[in-house]
Amino acid sequence: MAKVAMKVNGKQMSGDVEDRTLLVDFIRDTLALTGTHIGCDTSQCGACTIQLNGRAVKSCTMLAAQAEGADIMTIEGLAQGDKLHPVQQAFTECHALQCGFCTPGMIMASVGLLKDTPKPTDEEIYHGLEGNLCRCTGYINIVKAVKRASQLMAG
């Protein structure tokens, strides 16, 4: 057991966990932020995507201890109070979510891809979302939502 501490959604947080604890389990079980989901065991589905020091990563493929001292944002930290983040706004407007399980990871990955590619082409969106699986939407409306978010963010 060791203490790990990091900034999560702007707040300093810490907890005592076994060294083998994955970051996603720390976020969900220790910090009780259950918006970050686990959809597979092999780092393929992307449901656990968060922002680590401003970059999209899979929190299931990191140890909690690895994130010691890091700045993390989970889906719970994305909206500003009642005001949705433009990616969230676009997801709801475009009906880009159905069951919603993949959605937090999909949104975090979209935020990441828009950071690197503010005006993405369709191909760039497919490429940026390669690490995220959705079984409900067929991705059609997710792709639309990323484009819509790009517009919203451009103002």
Next chain:
Amino acid sequence: MAEVFKGRREDRRLMTGVGRYTADWDLPGQLYGVFLRADRAHALMRSVDATAARKHPGVISVITGADLANAGFKFPGTMVSYPGRGGQSVKVPQRPCLARDRVRFVGEEVALVVATSKLAAQDATELIAIDYEDLPVVAHPEDAVKAGAVQLYPDIQNNICFDYEYGNEAATDAVFAKAHHVTRLKIESQRICGNPMEPRAALVAYDAAADRYDVYTSNQGPTMFKPGLAYVSGVPPEKIRIMPLDVGGGFGLRSGSFPEHVVLMYAAKALGKPIKWVGSRFENFVTDPHGRAIVIEGELAMDQGGKFLAIRTNWLADQGAYLTAAGPLINTANGMLTLSGVYNIPVGYGRHRLMLTNTTPTGPYRGAGRPDMAYICERLVDQAALEMKIDRAEIRRRNFIPKAAFPFKNAAGAVYDSGDIEALINHALEASNWSSFEARRKQSSANGKYRGIGCATFIEPAGGGAAPKDQAAVRFEEGDKIALIAPITPHGQGHETAFPEIVARVLGVPPESITLRGLDPHHSIPLMGNGVVGSRTAMHYGSALKLAAGEVVKKGLELASRKLEAAPDDIEFKNGRYTIKGTGRSVGLFDLAREHRPDASHPLNANGEWTLSRSFPSGAHVAEVEIDPATGMVDIIQYTAVDDCGDIINHTLVEGQLHGSVLQGVGQVLGEIGYYDRSNGQFLTGTFMDYYMPRAGLVRNLQGHELNVRSPTNPLGVKGVGEAGTTGSLPTVVNAIVDALKPLGIQHIDMPCTPARVWEAIQAAQKH
């Protein structure tokens, strides 16, 4: 109705991370369960030794099959209540909740380890020693019926648990014997892993004082889920509460209860603590019911003019090692219901043999028999067109059920409620630029690519169910709010948005004032009904709510009559207000509601119900594909879907259902397969590294069109929509691929049309 879609009511919670799926629930003092599962497909269990596991730090208990021997559990049954060939009934294999003396598939539950942490429980499962004696395996439906195949159960001969038939065998044989031409095809609808993105999980608590179980688990409706759980566990249904929560996808897989739930109930009571189990993706791969796994031989008889005279299908449907409740039902009834597809075929016959193999049990997966039937039927039609040298659209037109012939009784006796098939295909051909396709084929050919176009016209059953009716309630609450109560568990369909819209339209109040709630287990209104399955929820619960809302209006009229001191006949109801005709004197629905206590006795509260009915959504889909012969890669250039799903409640939600279901079908066509090594029954596609899943960009251009004929079968006039896309896309895309490969002389290719398989087919064709 061209209103702007403003998002769903459920979206905010799901997008901000405050939705609560099963794994997001915790209860004070909970323990953690991990299942040990069989690592082999077929073996006798000589002994199970959990001594070391029980001693492992943090372990509270290890429960094995022997521990459950006297638990009083029953073996699960099936939903099939009708007889098969020769009056036989389904032979149901006895499935213990934890294997006792024999395991029959990789993943079968063997023991439950309960510990103070998940990690400790995981560590301890590795310490359980099982002495297995391996047995030969059968891992494919065709292997199961071979002479000399190992028998899974001594009392189930030839591994066939049900032999079912419909239509008229003798009359069909007679037509085939004399037909001008017969087209024959054998197809396989391969085993599919449904893979809802939320892994299966459960949290079970037992309240000793109340003698009651609370079950938190992803499900497709408590009224469907609970009976199986109560039956197997022997716990009366009223002592089980299925807690409402968010469900991360179902697709049919989450409709029934599983051995895990029963074992967790047992453990929660025995240990006096809530127990949480969160399955891994691998566990989902090997224990969530698989879909399809069907081999079908089909034959179509026709006259000289390409007029279809008879159809015959012969199914081998793999049920896996045990039966799921719905498996035998969907693999028989859904074939029967659409035996002759969208065609006016006077006679037909279908035979379905359901077999047991050393594989994960199969059950409903989006479409559940519908795509398979549409697939064989529409592949036969395309093949017939080829053999008869008749244009593919033309041969269909010659055989369509005319619009005026609806309601139409098909060759198996099922009645299609309504439709206009010819209009669907006309629209689809036009929207897909079908007539100018050959120029595009040439263009691709000049670039070294094979281009193809394919269509399918299909009809599929929506509705039906086990409970005789579906009930819902409208309840007036404080502050001009209305609650809708229905025993359903939405999991992506958007019921929380659509159902208030249905009621709002009747009551003339803003939809925002209405909220859909699941069955509140704490203040239960006894409502009966079926699960969120079979493309049936809007038809039945939507109709029940519409009727309940009508009841509210009627009850309101009485109150308004008293309030306005006018005869009911002199009062009209419009836009949420009761007005004395020809005057300005009126009272609003909520004005009346406010005069009474907002509780169960509120005089405006009303219930509604709708009895079992069935509608038949239909569609015409067209896919255009391009194949790179160098790699075998199939690119879907355009997908056009024209669907008749009756009257529409919310267009955006309908379109969303179509997108998802088309892509699930395309996934099956292009890559998905749950693959067993036929020699040893090992499951080789147990991760997303090996199991193909559609990703963003798989279908780039998907155009959906509505061409709706109102269904006369329910008050809303709706048909189902959840499964139409999957039903249409299997035959559509394969027909397009075969069309692309036609210049090489290829007439059929089995799914999944992976790059390697397509490339191999091209190589083989080029050698000839």
Next chain:
Amino acid sequence: MYNLTYKRAKSIDEAKQFIGANPDAKLMSGGMTLLPTLKQRLAQPSHVVDIGGLAELRGIEVKGDRLIVGAATRHFDVASSAVVKKAIPALAYLANLIGDQQVRNMGTMGGSVANNDPAADYPSAVLALNASVVTTKREIAADSYFKGVFETALEAGEIITKISFPLPKRAAYAKFAHPASGYAMTGVFVADFGGGNIRVAVTGAGPGVFRWKEAEAALAKNFSKQAVSGLAVKADGLNADIHAPAEYRANLVKVMCERAVQSIA
């Protein structure tokens, strides 16, 4: 995951000493292969020694006629680096095809090269570009570095610090991604150093990255797609599994090589 102790190294020397003192410890850079392996309980190291955050292992620079990439440089940094795009654009292109966005944000070049997954992308670039693998002990030429499935010339306790690439005249990578995993079903990296010095390396198709010498010879004479089209690739020894037979991979070796060549010919 089995029980283990996490250790974040403060320097490469500390990591070296720690690994030396703990034979069952495992180095971790980005963790993109190690952590999934540990999650599946396929390995049981006593310690995980994290070197992914060491600044001394990061960085991209051109020194003389070589491009030097620090071992802990993330795929994203290589893919988006103006220096790499100018020096060896094919390497940046390849880096952008590794895994997915999230993997590229964590995974490192050194980790990929040390692990030598037979379907990883980087080994093909390292081998085709005739790069040197620089370690805490020595410099290893690519031709003697890769030894087969997950096997390399690295000795116990030896840590990759950087990869040094000679600059080719032109180079290209073509990849056919595995439809499920996204790894290379087959990836071919072609590098032309001028004067008939052509190197072609293949990943994904066989039990480890290998050079396709027939293609090198043919391309040395005539750097064109046609030169490759005339060659035959034997399926013997190539990977065969439920996803594709060896013959298919043999075909992909040729097709991907053709496409790589065509993109720069």
